[in-house]
Every structure is written in structure tokens, then in C-alpha cells.
Amino acid sequence: MATEALTSDVPVPDELRSNVFVTSLDKVYNWGRRNSVWPMVFGLACCAIEMICTAASRYDLARFGMEVFRATPRQSDLMIVSGTVTKKMVPTIVRLYNQMPEPRYVLSMGACASGGGPFKEGYHVVDGIDKFVPVDVYVPGCPPTPQALINGLIALQEKIDQQSILTAPWYRKDTPSELVPIPALGPDLVDLRQLDIIRRHAGTVQEHTITELAQKTD
Amino acid sequence: MSDEALSEEAMQNEVVEVRVHTDPVEEAVERLTERFPEVVEDPRPDFGGYMVPANQIRDVAAYVRDELGFDYLSSVTGLDLIDEGKMEVVYHTYSIDKGGSALVLKVHVDREEPTVPSLTPMWPGADFQEREIWDLYGINFEGHPDQRRILLWDGFEGHPMRKDWHEPFYEEEHKPFGSRWPGGEVFRAEERNPYGKNVQYPAGWQPESLEFNPDTEVYAGMTVTREATPGLKTEKVTVNMGPQHPSTHGVFRMVVTLDGETVLKLEPVMGYLHRNHEQIGERNTFIQNIPFTDRLDYLSSMGNNHGYVLAVEQLLGSKVPERAEWIRILMVELNRISNHAWALGFLLNDMGAFQTPALYMITERELIVDFFEATAGSRMMCNYMRFGGVAYDLPTEFRGQPTMEFLDELIYEQIPRFIEEMDVYLTNNEIVRARGIGVGTLSAEEAIAYSTAGPVLRASGVPYDVRRAEPYSYYDELDFDIAVFYNGDVYDRYLVRIEEMRQSVRILKQILPHLRSTMGAPIVEGKPQYAIRVPRGGDAYGRVENPKGELGFYITAKTRSSNPERYHVRAPSFINLTALGKMCRGHKVADIVTILGSIDIVLGEVDR
Numbered sequence A: 001m002a003t004e005a006l007t008s009d010v011p012v013p014d015e016l017r018s019n020v021f022v023t024s025l026d027k028v029y030n031w032g033r034r035n036s037v038w039p040m041v042f043g044l045a046c047c048a049i050e051m052i053c054t055a056a057s058r059y060d061l062a063r064f065g066m067e068v069f070r071a072t073p074r075q076s077d078l079m080i081v082s083g084t085v086t087k088k089m090v091p092t093i094v095r096l097y098n099q100m101p102e103p104r105y106v107l108s109m110g111a112c113a114s115g116g117g118p119f120k121e122g123y124h125v126v127d128g129i130d131k132f133v134p135v136d137v138y139v140p141g142c143p144p145t146p147q148a149l150i151n152g153l154i155a156l157q158e159k160i161d162q163q164s165i166l167t168a169p170w171y172r173k174d175t176p177s178e179l180v181p182i183p184a185l186g187p188d189l190v191d192l193r194q195l196d197i198i199r200r201h202a203g204t205v206q207e208h209t210i211t212e213l214a215q216k217t218d
Numbered sequence B: 001m002s003d004e005a006l007s008e009e010a011m012q013n014e015v016v017e018v019r020v021h022t023d024p025v026e027e028a029v030e031r032l033t034e035r036f037p038e039v040v041e042d043p044r045p046d047f048g049g050y051m052v053p054a055n056q057i058r059d060v061a062a063y064v065r066d067e068l069g070f071d072y073l074s075s076v077t078g079l080d081l082i083d084e085g086k087m088e089v090v091y092h093t094y095s096i097d098k099g100g101s102a103l104v105l106k107v108h109v110d111r112e113e114p115t116v117p118s119l120t121p122m123w124p125g126a127d128f129q130e131r132e133i134w135d136l137y138g139i140n141f142e143g144h145p146d147q148r149r150i151l152l153w154d155g156f157e158g159h160p161m162r163k164d165w166h167e168p169f170y171e172e173e174h175k176p177f178g179s180r181w182p183g184g185e186v187f188r189a190e191e192r193n194p195y196g197k198n199v200q201y202p203a204g205w206q207p208e209s210l211e212f213n214p215d216t217e218v219y220a221g222m223t224v225t226r227e228a229t230p231g232l233k234t235e236k237v238t239v240n241m242g243p244q245h246p247s248t249h250g251v252f253r254m255v256v257t258l259d260g261e262t263v264l265k266l267e268p269v270m271g272y273l274h275r276n277h278e279q280i281g282e283r284n285t286f287i288q289n290i291p292f293t294d295r296l297d298y299l300s301s302m303g304n305n306h307g308y309v310l311a312v313e314q315l316l317g318s319k320v321p322e323r324a325e326w327i328r329i330l331m332v333e334l335n336r337i338s339n340h341a342w343a344l345g346f347l348l349n350d351m352g353a354f355q356t357p358a359l360y361m362i363t364e365r366e367l368i369v370d371f372f373e374a375t376a377g378s379r380m381m382c383n384y385m386r387f388g389g390v391a392y393d394l395p396t397e398f399r400g401q402p403t404m405e406f407l408d409e410l411i412y413e414q415i416p417r418f419i420e421e422m423d424v425y426l427t428n429n430e431i432v433r434a435r436g437i438g439v440g441t442l443s444a445e446e447a448i449a450y451s452t453a454g455p456v457l458r459a460s461g462v463p464y465d466v467r468r469a470e471p472y473s474y475y476d477e478l479d480f481d482i483a484v485f486y487n488g489d490v491y492d493r494y495l496v497r498i499e500e501m502r503q504s505v506r507i508l509k510q511i512l513p514h515l516r517s518t519m520g521a522p523i524v525e526g527k528p529q530y531a532i533r534v535p536r537g538g539d540a541y542g543r544v545e546n547p548k549g550e551l552g553f554y555i556t557a558k559t560r561s562s563n564p565e566r567y568h569v570r571a572p573s574f575i576n577l578t579a580l581g582k583m584c585r586g587h588k589v590a591d592i593v594t595i596l597g598s599i600d601i602v603l604g605e606v607d608r
């Protein structure tokens, strides 16, 4: 943090002279936030094991003030989506995301969370959590090594540094915190934001779409 | 020759004869076919096992279990034989006493409205497996006490493992897909889906707003009743734990009915990590499946690789070079230690020793994981074994030290020291004993009936270990004991794991000289191959003793095909959970997490 000694005409007692610093509010605010990002205890699959290893003594997330894993979304700032997101799980993830207070961040850890990963073609796998909740940082890998995850967390810190208390949406009255509608489980996963498209396409069987399209492009 | 010498020779002969391994299956089959003349050998070439008419399966199973001593129903597999218009259910039964290979029973039923009598009433271990088959294949198990979907949700359209059901991103039956290879075209599947997502809806389906109350799904089980225990004013409450919960070891959910603090009924709910392992496995070529097996039980990827390559090697008829076998055992046993270290750390976590023991265990695990990284290239997803060998030889140097020197140090000093340290601090710890002894007990009979495997089975006093019961690799040449304890509670499961780590060290010490003497020898049979075709079709079942229990792969293939027709995983974590409800009944809420921790589940394997 860049600091300057106080120089002004205001009489300052001697004992305070070397203890008072002036900086911008943004810097203090972000300095505090970036060094105390509390992730949510939220392991989905294999990537969660590497997340735990990152938090353990060898890689020591405490260096970044991030070792305080909270079991409840209400106390956490960061959701690390660590693993394969399945259709049965995604309503829960969206609900957890909605329950997190602003400012909240989402880090998508690993190939699965970012885009479906090795299991993308499966019938029960969501091809990327960003189809449902906004993602701040993507960390590639299968699983990402602890170093990669730490790199992602540093990227998140850099993102936090860029934010300003003046423009941050979570303090503004005109931009209410956005809630993602919780997807529903019908005959398949239903994204409630897509109801119109689903209605429009009703009556067609979709399962051959890809093959047919693939043949067309051949 | 004198009489004495003669009798001595006879005695020696006798000894030799006793050591000759008589296959218990042969004898059992003789009696079985005599008793049930309708039971015949599978007529298809290269398929093993015995066909049982569907209406006789209960009687046959009862006979097999009670009279023939094949009392352990290890695995139940469903198959869709679409070409023949049939559905098949395969049962692998083992004899706990005699060991040896499986007595395989097969039932064929019509593909339209397939119905098979359920074996759950006599073998509770079949419960979840039959539900899974119902879920994925739609085979109806008559007499199943609670036949509901298990991995997917109620209301899901279709039974996805049927060969004529296609997933939204379906391209072709088998890889490599013509759209990608050899043209090398790359596209994102979602660009070709009208919803931009991995979804599809049945023809004519219109979303009704009423269907969409997701809360009903998650909290369906929550009820409060005022039904008081006679004479005592208590309330029965149904509580939901998971799928997001710090001590469910992943996305696992339990619905618990409580009377005060006491558990009346516990029901596991799973499928939150159902990644369609088996279906993807049937699309993949044989070799493409190896990295997928890593992701089953992601804490012991080496063991998973081993089970899978053993199964496929049966079809291929490969011979594994000596060095490769020793390296496999080295990796698998190191993996066992790292897995148990992790399991015990988190068991202690669940007991309330929050984090500290787990941190120590993770530190020790890192040593082994680093070695895996140096050898296989990845810390967790090793993708290391190949059909007929392993992918790479051991590195010559590791952490600035010759590898063998490092292994000596690891196996003779670091690991034993860490095991002893843990033993000293934890085994007689007041809290570990108070939370573990007498909690979550499972008797030997129950453990067998519930088809539990691995440490859960052995903690209940059943000395069954695949490495001894049906030795694979070089395990029959190695000297080690099966860790058995007799109380079947959380504490004994803890002790079994400690003892197993010691035995693993013992095994590792024995293989070090072999690794030295085979230095530089080939590690794979022939040249490494990528486009593997099986010379014979048929079925194969490969099983290994994984840290979590018996891991089995059931594979069927057509002759000269490069893809499995059916690829089924007998996942120990999944089947061990069948007994969870039984273990928790009557205990307090806080004990649920310790009991679950003592089973040591990994969700990747539970849901697959």
C-alpha cells in the first residue's frame, strides 16, 4: 500500500506523527478485502482434493489470508467451484451462490467446472458452471495443481484491487444484487431463463441435432 | 527304498497336493447344475458364467449362498443386449471362506418390460445396485423394497444406459468420432444445441410453471411430527444433511429421521456427482478409459488403473513383464498408504480433532504424491498403467537424489516413522476411543450380507482380501498379513487402516530388491500400442483390492472391437454405503459423520 506521511498545518501530537498515514479509501478497502477472502467449504469432485491440499500446510493459503474456509455461504466471499457440476447438483450451487452476500466471487477450478472437462459429453454433466452463475476467474487443469490454484487466487486479488468503492455495484441502490433463478429438474435440467426457447422448440426431438449438423458441415 | 522314505515321499506329495489350488467354482458348478438342470453354461463363445432362468434366480441364489457357500454377492451388473432384444443381469458371487474366483450367474429377460426377481430381500447388498440398474436400464426388480431412481432424479426422461437412448451431445456409438478424426475438426458441442447447453427435452414437452419448485426436491423429506414416544415427550424430525455439508466428504446427502438426538432412520441420497463414467466408457476406446478410471476414486488412481488393465488384459491375453509388475505393486501400495493417511486424517476431523491431524497426514501424503508426479507426470490423475505394463519407468533421480535411495528412505524411514507417530498420538487417545468404540457396529454376517468390502469388511472380523483370496500380480509371492479386527466399529476400522499401512510397508520392503535387480528391463510388453483391438470378444472381470475395498471392472466386448460393449465398475464406496443406514440406526447425530468417515467414501466412485 502506498502511504505518505501526514504533512499539514493541523497540529499533530508527536506520538502520532509516525503512526498516521494517508491513502485512498479504495486502497484501504481493497487491501482489507483482498487479504481476507474467505472461501466456502465446497468440494465437488477430484479438484476439491487439490483445493484441500492448497489450503494445507505445504501450500499454505494462510499466506494470502484465505485459510478461513467457511461452511456457510452467508459468511463466505468466494465460491471455488472445484469439480464436475452435475445436473442434480446445479440447483444447489445456484442456491448457494444466491445466498452469498455481496461482494461475492466465483472461481471455476478445473476443466470440469470451466467447460465440462473430460465428462462433458455425459448426459448428466453441466458443461461449465458459467452457464448458470457468473465466473470471475477460471483456472485450467485437471486437476489444477495447488500452484495453479494459487495463481488463480492471485488473479482474483488483482481483480479486487481494480474495484472501486464508488462504482462497486453492491453499494449502489440502483443495481440490486442479481439473483440467478434456480434451475429446475424436469425431464432434463431446465434453466428458467430459457423457458421461451424451450417452448419454441417443443415438439422436436433434439438428440440427433448434433450428428445431423455435423453431417451438414462435412 | 525303505518304508520310511516312501511314506515321507507320500507325505511330501500330500503336502504338494494340498497346495494345489482346487478351484471352488468347478465343484460348486457341478452341484449347482445337478440340482438345477435348467442352469446352463453361457452358450456364447468366450463368455463365462451360468445362465439362470429369471423365475429361478431366487432359488438358485439361495442355494448358491446357503449350500454352496458362495455367500458374498459382490457385484450386480445390468446389460442391454440390444441386438438380441434382451436385457441381462449378471451376478458375481464369491465364497468368503474358500476364496478363488467368482461363480457368475446371468439372467436374460425380454427387452420389452424387463423384470427380474429382486435379490435384495436375501442379500441386502444388492439394494443400491439394483436401484442403479433400474435407474440406468429400467430393469424392474420385482420385490425390491424401495425401487426408486438412485443416481438421477425422479422425473428424468428415459433410462440413459440403454443402447438406444442418446445423450444431448451424442455423436456416434463409438470413438473416435468421425466428425473429429481423421479430419481434425474441432467444434464445441453446445454451439450445435439449440439451448447452448447439455440438455434435451422429450418431443412435445412444454414446461409448466407448476413443476418448478426446486425446494420440493431438496426438502421433500423434511417433516415434523408430534408423534411422541410413549411416556416421553419427544419429537420426530426429519433433517437433511448435504449435499453441501463440510463433513459429508463431497456432494453426498443423507436424509435422517431423528427422535431427539437419536437416529431412527438414515437414508443416503446420491447421484450429485454422477458423471456417466460407464456410458462414456462404452463410447471410449479401451485405452481412452485409463485416464477416466483415475477419476473414479481420485485418491487412489493407481489402484483404479490396475483393476481396469487387469480386466482388459484378460481379453487381450497380455503378459506383463516382471519389472512392470513390481512397479505396479510399488505404486499401488504407496497409493494405499496415501489413501489411508487421507482417510484417517479426515476421520479424525469428523471426530472433532479439527484439522490438526489432517494437516499432518496431508504433509506425509505429499511425499508420495510428489513421487507419483515425478514418475507419471501428475499428482493425482496418474494415468500410469497400460495394457501389458506401465507407461514410464521410474525416474532415475528424484528431489536431487537417486530414486532408489529416495525410496529406501521413504519406505524404511519416513513412512514407518509417520505411522508410528500417528499410532502413538491417536490410537489410545481418549476422544478417539470414546467416539470410536462401539459406534456404528456391523457384525461379520451383516458385513457379508451387505456386500461391504475392504476395511469395513475386515474390521468386522472377515479376513477377506482380494490380494489373498484371488491373488493377482505377484501378491502370492509376497509376505504380508491381512489386517483383521473383530468388533466392527469405527475404532476397529481405524485400526485396520493403520495395520494395513504397516503391511503395505512390509510389502514395499520386499519389492525394493526386485526393483533394483530388474533395473533397465522392459516395462511394457512389446511396443506401446494405441489402437488396441481385442483378439477375442466375451466378458472379463478384473478385480483388485483397492484401499476402499474390492474394485471390479466388468467388461464385455465384441471380437476384434476396439471399444467395450459394456463397461461396469463395481465401486466399493458405493456398495459400502448400503450398510450406512444400518450402522447409524440408534446412534446420535454427531456419530453419523464419524461412521461415514470410517467407511471412507469417495464420491467420484459412489456416483461414477
Ligand code: SF4
Binding pocket: A045, A046, A047, A048, A082, A083, A084, A109, A110, A111, A112, A113, A117, A118, A141, A142, A143, A144, B295
Ligand atoms: S477437472 Fe479433472 S480433476 Fe477436476 S473435477 Fe474435473 S475430472 Fe476431476
